Amino acid sequence: MSNAADTPVLSARGLRKEHGKGEGLVRAVDGVDLDVSAGETVAIMGPSGCGKSTLLHLLGGLDRPSAGEVSLNSRRIDNISEKALARMRRTDVSYVFQSFHLMEELSAMENVELAALLAGRSPRVARRRAEELLDQLGLAGRARFLPSALSGGQRQRVAVARALSNEPLVVLADEPTGNLDSDATLDVLQLFKDLHESGQTLVIVTHDARIAATADRKFSMRDGVLVDETLLTGGTTGQLGALVGLED
Amino acid sequence: MGRILLVIRLALRDLRRRRTEAALLLLAILAATTTLTLGLVLRDAAGAPYQSTRAATRGPDVVANVGRAADLAELGKLATASGVTEHSGPYPVLAGKLEASGRTSDVQVEGRDATIAAVDQPQVRQGSWVSDGGVALEATFADSLEVGVGDSVTLGGRSFKVVGVAVTAAMPPYPGASCIVAAGCINGAIPDDRNLPAGLLHNPGLVWLTQADVLSLASDRSSLSYVMNLKLAAPDEAQAFVDRNGGDHGGAIPMQTWESILADATDLARDSQILLLIGAWLLGLLAVASLSVLVGGRMADQTKRIGLLKAVGGTPGLVAAVLLAEYLLVAVVAAAAGLMIGALTAPLLTESSAGLVGGAGTASLTWSTIGLVTAVALGVAVVATTVPAVRAAQSSTVSALADAARPPRRTGWLITLSARLPVPLLLALRVTARRPRRVVLGVVSIAVTVSGIYVLVVLNAFLGDQPGTGAYTEAQVAVLRHVLLVWTVILLSLAAVNAIVITWATVLDNRHASALARALGATPQEVTVALATAQVLPALLGAVMGVFPGGFLLFAAINVITGGDSDKATLPAPWQLIALVMATVLVVAALTSVPAHLGGRRPVTATL
Numbered sequence: 001m002s003n004a005a006d007t008p009v010l011s012a013r014g015l016r017k018e019h020g021k022g023e024g025l026v027r028a029v030d031g032v033d034l035d036v037s038a039g040e041t042v043a044i045m046g047p048s049g050c051g052k053s054t055l056l057h058l059l060g061g062l063d064r065p066s067a068g069e070v071s072l073n074s075r076r077i078d079n080i081s082e083k084a085l086a087r088m089r090r091t092d093v094s095y096v097f098q099s100f101h102l103m104e105e106l107s108a109m110e111n112v113e114l115a116a117l118l119a120g121r122s123p124r125v126a127r128r129r130a131e132e133l134l135d136q137l138g139l140a141g142r143a144r145f146l147p148s149a150l151s152g153g154q155r156q157r158v159a160v161a162r163a164l165s166n167e168p169l170v171v172l173a174d175e176p177t178g179n180l181d182s183d184a185t186l187d188v189l190q191l192f193k194d195l196h197e198s199g200q201t202l203v204i205v206t207h208d209a210r211i212a213a214t215a216d217r218k219f220s221m222r223d224g225v226l227v228d229e230t231l232l233t234g235g236t237t238g239q240l241g242a243l244v245g246l247e248d
Numbered sequence: 249m250g251r252i253l254l255v256i257r258l259a260l261r262d263l264r265r266r267r268t269e270a271a272l273l274l275l276a277i278l279a280a281t282t283t284l285t286l287g288l289v290l291r292d293a294a295g296a297p298y299q300s301t302r303a304a305t306r307g308p309d310v311v312a313n314v315g316r317a318a319d320l321a322e323l324g325k326l327a328t329a330s331g332v333t334e335h336s337g338p339y340p341v342l343a344g345k346l347e348a349s350g351r352t353s354d355v356q357v358e359g360r361d362a363t364i365a366a367v368d369q370p371q372v373r374q375g376s377w378v379s380d381g382g383v384a385l386e387a388t389f390a391d392s393l394e395v396g397v398g399d400s401v402t403l404g405g406r407s408f409k410v411v412g413v414a415v416t417a418a419m420p421p422y423p424g425a426s427c428i429v430a431a432g433c434i435n436g437a438i439p440d441d442r443n444l445p446a447g448l449l450h451n452p453g454l455v456w457l458t459q460a461d462v463l464s465l466a467s468d469r470s471s472l473s474y475v476m477n478l479k480l481a482a483p484d485e486a487q488a489f490v491d492r493n494g495g496d497h498g499g500a501i502p503m504q505t506w507e508s509i510l511a512d513a514t515d516l517a518r519d520s521q522i523l524l525l526i527g528a529w530l531l532g533l534l535a536v537a538s539l540s541v542l543v544g545g546r547m548a549d550q551t552k553r554i555g556l557l558k559a560v561g562g563t564p565g566l567v568a569a570v571l572l573a574e575y576l577l578v579a580v581v582a583a584a585a586g587l588m589i590g591a592l593t594a595p596l597l598t599e600s601s602a603g604l605v606g607g608a609g610t611a612s613l614t615w616s617t618i619g620l621v622t623a624v625a626l627g628v629a630v631v632a633t634t635v636p637a638v639r640a641a642q643s644s645t646v647s648a649l650a651d652a653a654r655p656p657r658r659t660g661w662l663i664t665l666s667a668r669l670p671v672p673l674l675l676a677l678r679v680t681a682r683r684p685r686r687v688v689l690g691v692v693s694i695a696v697t698v699s700g701i702y703v704l705v706v707l708n709a710f711l712g713d714q715p716g717t718g719a720y721t722e723a724q725v726a727v728l729r730h731v732l733l734v735w736t737v738i739l740l741s742l743a744a745v746n747a748i749v750i751t752w753a754t755v756l757d758n759r760h761a762s763a764l765a766r767a768l769g770a771t772p773q774e775v776t777v778a779l780a781t782a783q784v785l786p787a788l789l790g791a792v793m794g795v796f797p798g799g800f801l802l803f804a805a806i807n808v809i810t811g812g813d814s815d816k817a818t819l820p821a822p823w824q825l826i827a828l829v830m831a832t833v834l835v836v837a838a839l840t841s842v843p844a845h846l847g848g849r850r851p852v853t854a855t856l
Contacts, residue, residue, distance in 0.1 A: 057853045062767060082849075083771045090769030101764050101856060105658040105682060113667070115768045117674060123667040146658065162768070 008035035015068035028054040030224035041202040043212035046221035052205040061085040090119040094163035098175035102147040109143040115165040133161040153184025259573035276538035277582035284528035285590025288617040307417030308477035315430025336365040337476035343429040347402040354449035359462030368418040368477040375412035382411030389422040389453030420512035537693040539632035558645040568641035575629040583625035656682035675778030690786040697743035698794025751840040755847030763855035776848030787836035791829040
């Protein structure tokens, strides 16, 4: 299911994730093949419980597959140690979660710099990078606010800034607009469009058609299987882009 | 009535649902109630052998003595005083020195009739009663000298054959004997630089000869004192009899009641009791710390249940009552079990003195003991649970139903400081900063434990020197060592439970933060080390505070309560204190490593 002629930055082959045993066996992900090229945005859509989030966890090494392979930059990551996976998450893959997952006791700035500090950057470098990202995302004035004092959209932007802190190869976003109201959703849609345009590789799990419309390719998922692939030339185009208010 | 039943039913259901936590709660309160019961019943348990001895030897209710023959008439008047039903004596008593097994000891030599006395007829445990040329020794004194029937001893330059070893209730066993000679006596250790007045007896033993032998040993009649044993119609009013007849120590006729002899005979039990009561209060503090952490964790777990109770019409009062009832039920069970265990094991911690008949029996629990132990158990539960229970009951129903976690505390300076540290320390400091109250409980718990250990080290060293000083015999030292052992085992067990419980509560509370840190690139090992370090840092602080000022203050408090002299004790050397702190930190690290390891490896996706 790949259209990329060049070497994919993220690749999955025969990926499977099973829960339970015997009659209670559930295949959350059932034989998924997927290639994501550098700079590409891929959207995965499907109903709740179809295995989208599980697939995203497998792609980023947060969970181990029952079978199959996952490679990042041509390097297998499904069979490496937890420690190696953790190091990979510091620099190569980062996540944006539906419910933001910000540390409540840390300010916006401290949340963003945490990823850089965990990656071993000096406090000064981490702080500078966080300031830069918050400034780019229009949150410079909110840097010292705690998450509880930010709106949903602002919290998600902080989470995105954190994900970009270590300049990862791939950003994996799990329902990034799932907890947002309409205005905040448009805000985040614009943010992902900007990321796409800047060449950031993105895999977005969503059941929001508007955000899927910003992708280069869109997959539909049912019962753990990718059942359909749609090529969206050049990302957000035509009537859909106008519909969601991203294009004139 | 219906509401009470509902509260109890809900409380019981929840306890059954969380059996491990309920068991830990029970264990924490049980440790405190058992120790407190031991302390309270020890005196009664220790008194049992004296009562047996009193019954077996027709023990006197009052022992009166005079220092010169001229006062014999006064002593005679006592025999016919109102309230006296029987008497024996007056018997002549001589201060002397006894040589046996190459040792010389001070003795009070009492001249007795070979026939059976109506009051205070010592019970012979070996051999026979006195006869001319034969001496009977008080049993503990004989044990101490390692002298038995058939051996020879020298008294006043004359050789006597040991014909018997006997026990009496007219005097506390050696080395706590009361003084019935005019020369005066002193018991206990004497500083090397202090000279005793000439003739004063030091730790005198008691021996019996026939009156004829005592008179023949006396250089002249003026060297003799006299003792008389009285039986009263109302033994419980012995002190009133002494007051009425102008006696008691320092009075015209020195008199001693059976109650004061009992008190002296159970002196050791009093020391044990003080140690156990102090231990009980320390364990009570530890139990409050345990409970606070456990209750905090359970309340966090029960948020949704509280929301449901309120959603179906439970008032804040009913919710608080249900939450409190759980802990009060556990406290009542712990009090009952503590009372039973304490009463049954108390006799194991009392001296089975050779100087008394029979061993210490099972002390019957008094109502005051039952009341105090129950009150302490309930008090510990109430102190630890009221605030979280009321807070939970007053929380918003909507947020409770949403199972919203209590927001963590932000400590800005610690977050800034931690940014400069390696990843495990960075995470550890932030874990610590999230729940400062729990950190305080951890510090207090370790400080209390280390203070207790400090005192144990001092007392252990002190007891090690005792057999040589004469304040305690080897058997008594063994008894006190048993008491200290019980202290140590219970204290360390509860401290270990605390360390594990606090770590597990931290693991649970930080499961989201730990999972997020791992999603951002922290390794499981770094998270494990962080969770363990978050316990070790407070443990280090607690251990240092436990030595100073904790240990010093506790030891000073014990000295004030017991009237002890801290100069007699050897305080631990600096290297011992450093070793104690380091050992504490290592033990905490070891205890917390397993829960921290489990917490560091929880599946990230399941948590997030």
